[in-house]
Amino acid sequence: MDNCYIKMENVNLYYPSHIYNATTLKQEVFSFLKLQKKKEKLEDVHALKNFNLNIKEGEKVGIIGHNGAGKSTLLKTIAGIYPIKDGIRDIRGEIRSLFDLSLGFDLESSGRENIMYRGLLLGETPKTIKEKEQEIIDFAELGDFIDYPIRSYSSGMLVRLAFSISTSVAGEILLLDEVIAAGDAAFHKKAKKRMGDLMDTAKILVFVSHDLTTIQEICTRIILMEHGRIIADGDPDEIVHHYNSNHFSLN
Numbered sequence: 001m002d003n004c005y006i007k008m009e010n011v012n013l014y015y016p017s018h019i020y021n022a023t024t025l026k027q028e029v030f031s032f033l034k035l036q037k038k039k040e041k042l043e044d045v046h047a048l049k050n051f052n053l054n055i056k057e058g059e060k061v062g063i064i065g066h067n068g069a070g071k072s073t074l075l076k077t078i079a080g081i082y083p084i085k086d087g088i089r090d091i092r093g094e095i096r097s098l099f100d101l102s103l104g105f106d107l108e109s110s111g112r113e114n115i116m117y118r119g120l121l122l123g124e125t126p127k128t129i130k131e132k133e134q135e136i137i138d139f140a141e142l143g144d145f146i147d148y149p150i151r152s153y154s155s156g157m158l159v160r161l162a163f164s165i166s167t168s169v170a171g172e173i174l175l176l177d178e179v180i181a182a183g184d185a186a187f188h189k190k191a192k193k194r195m196g197d198l199m200d201t202a203k204i205l206v207f208v209s210h211d212l213t214t215i216q217e218i219c220t221r222i223i224l225m226e227h228g229r230i231i232a233d234g235d236p237d238e239i240v241h242h243y244n245s246n247h248f249s250l251n
């Protein structure tokens with residue numbers, strides 16, 4: 001029996017529209033004065049439709065599809081971030097998500113303190129974080145800035161710290177949304193190598209990207225999504241060929 005797997009059966013996920021349906025006072029007044037038509041009621045967005053998926057240990061699965069196809073939603077659903085309306089989500093294995101890298105950052109705290117906060121969010125203990133702390137700082141190349149509040153960091157420095165922390169913890173199931181363009185060219189090279197190591201150690205990789213060449217290189221299977229559904233699933237060369245010959249728009 002597999003130690004790790006991802007199973008989804010007839011999963012439906014909706015983004016509720018009530019937040020967008022709220023009317024502002026200005027809109028009410030304008031509508032009352034007949035200066036503006038009353039706002040049309042928006043429907044919930046049905047982002048995953050009767051979705052079925054089975055991923056076994058050892059698979060490296062690439063997810064491709066047009067903008068808004070539901071790729072990121074699928075990753076976040078696997079990660080358990082979004083509650084599903086119905087269906088079954090059955091996951092075995094420790095999940096490591098590499099998206100929303102700066103989640104859990106506190107701008108007023110130092111880089112060092114943020115390593116601790118973010119590490120705890122990633123499921124580490126204070127002791128294991130302390131053991132990794134120096135390696136994380138060295139990889140991020142932040143020098144003395146590590147003890148400054150991260151509010152003082154440039155955006156590149158912030159990305160380097162976030163990347164360094166997030167990739168310091170391996171996971172059995174690695175969920176990746178587009179390879180993170182971390183920092184400048186030199187850092188990017190280093191980051192790519194570290195990502196490669198993480199992908200090699202993961203038992204399952206699910207990788208969302210618009211970059212067909214990279215995804216074809218890395219993945220053992222590709223899933224093509226359209227409007228919340230899988231429309232092709234299989235061997236990377238075949239799916240890319242299918243995509244190319246059917247002129248799907250991936251952008």
Ligand SMILES: Nc1ncnc2c1ncn2[C@@H]1O[C@H](COP(=O)(O)OP(=O)(O)OP(=O)(O)O)[C@@H](O)[C@H]1O
Nearest residue numbers: 015016045047065066067068069070071072073074
């Ligand atoms: N927070 C949200 N609230 C409402 N609708 C959303 C939200 N996030 C995504 N959606 C909608 O869900 C659908 C799927 O979006 P998703 O971000 O998963 O697509 P994607 O395939 O990752 O797109 P892209 O390639 O542009 O990143 C789209 O119709 C999008 O408008």
